[in-house]
Amino acid sequence: MGKIGIVFSGGGIKGLAHAGVLKFLEEKAIYPDVISCCSTSSIVGGLYAIGKKPEEILEFFKSIYFFHWKHSAFNIVKGFFQLFNPYFR
Numbered sequence: 001m002g003k004i005g006i007v008f009s010g011g012g013i014k015g016l017a018h019a020g021v022l023k024f025l026e027e028k029a030i031y032p033d034v035i036s037c038c039s040t041s042s043i044v045g046g047l048y049a050i051g052k053k054p055e056e057i058l059e060f061f062k063s064i065y066f067f068h069w070k071h072s073a074f075n076i077v078k079g080f081f082q083l084f085n086p087y088f089r
Helices: 012-026 041-050 054-062 073-083
Strands: 007-009 034-037
Touching: 007 012, 007 041, 007 054, 012 034, 034 041, 041 054
Parallel strands: 007 034
Antiparallel strands: none
């Protein structure tokens, strides 16, 4: 039987979605032999490659404020402008 490879692209919050993809694949008894990733997905893929379960990966990201869903790029930009608002008047 051939090997199964999976490619995860995308970064930031999109990269976290790949932990959900891995969870779904495990529920269907599909286990990738090779994983290729970039950006945040590489953290997900690396943790999975060393034996972490998708649930553990999600808990890891939940424990880090930077990866919290409310800490998106939009909120970072919004916070930047709120911080420096007096300089833009």
